Amino acid sequence: MKIVIIDDDDFDVALTEKCIHSFFASNAQRTQSDWNSQATLHVQHYTLTRFTNGDDFLEHYDGTVDLIFLDIELPGTQGVDVARHIRLYDSNVTIVFTTKMAQYAAEGYDVDAIGYLIKPFSEDAFRVKMVKAFTLYENKATHSIPIRTDNGIRLLHTNDIEYIDVQRHEVTYHTTNEDITVWSSLKAVLQLLAVHEKEFIQVNRYTLVNLGYVRGIEADTILLPQARIPTSRGRRKAFMEALTRYTSRNSGL
Template sequence: MKIAIVDDEAEARKELQLVLHSCGLELVEQAELYPFASGEEFLAGFRPDSFQLVFLDIRMQGINGIETARLIRKQAAQLPIVFLTSSADYALEGYQVFPAGYLLKPVGKVRAQLLDILQRCLPEASSVLTVQLNGRALQIARARIAYVDVKGNRRVGGRRGCVVHLLTGRELAVDSSYPEVAAALRSADFVECYNHLLVHFAAVEQLLADGFELKNGERVPISRRLYRETSHDYMEYLLRK
């Protein structure tokens, strides 16, 4: 994919490029990044299919970010635009061009917010889970995950890791902690049905009186405390599908 960064500050462009290349989303980390020093420079060669995502600094010399966004919208109504700003003063005016989000500079201090925006406006970027295994990054397709728990007593660097259970029955004991993995998988399709057990609804074959039977034949429990809420969430998931 191609991402444009439009900002008249060279250091700001460089910082955002570094943050995007280490954000943890493979699609974004491998994207082609195109820096532009002004709205005029960006618009000179812009076409509706030029980019899949645009970062726009609001306060620029010449054509500012909001005016640049208005001109983009005349050609590309659905293109995700993320505003960069050092102040929230322009938020109301900016919403007239339907941005995907706002990031306060410096972006290095709002990585979590950036990741949230990327996952919302680029759904395909969230198709993998990135974990740490033996000190290296490992990416697992979410569609392959049945559930995640803290089986055993695996500890890495003084803290407990977790186990990612795949639909094939394979178990991956990873270094990433359960809270880290649960936060990364936070969506309507992954729900904690038991203490430190996160199940993937797409892996469920049927709802039982005390748990789930999975498509690979395994069974995972649902706590009595969470049964009503979990079963309701599962029914809503089935209706969406």
């Protein structure tokens, strides 16, 4: 788990670091009955990086951070504006605002922060936010695939992917927020999606569809929220069977 603290106050940073170390130390002692096996593995591995201002962070940000503790009052670009810049190209990273001024905290919800901590905060207050952040992290790790972009490795949540186009060695992930094109292959994509095979199905030579986004079918065309995808004759039967199983499974039948 990659954690970043953006704060120019050494005392506040020391407090945040102490709470983070305490959280992981205590959870590492939990038994398998308290955490599932994947969470137990992840909870023992984390990295912690500190930036004293948001501008330096934005300059070096590669989209691979899992959790940010972001002070609202910073030198240079203020914390809420830093978060707005982050959200332009990363909708998944978890953000927790920290501030000494309670009246500024509400601004954080405009950028989908999971909450705020009023400094100096207690370990109990911190733990509430950390448990929520870790739960989101565990879910993301379980349901995400890593793709290599020009800026490094990026985790894409499979629930955000509507469909995937493969043309020669270019793969385009069409998500709810953006289209991401990377250098890859159909074989590599199928390997990445292997654990999610019940959600994605290949409907023609070049396209895989997330069954969760199918809105209807017209003749040989699959209707998605943002696209109309043709099915090939040889894959039509398998697609219909997969869609029926998916619909029954998710309707509780």
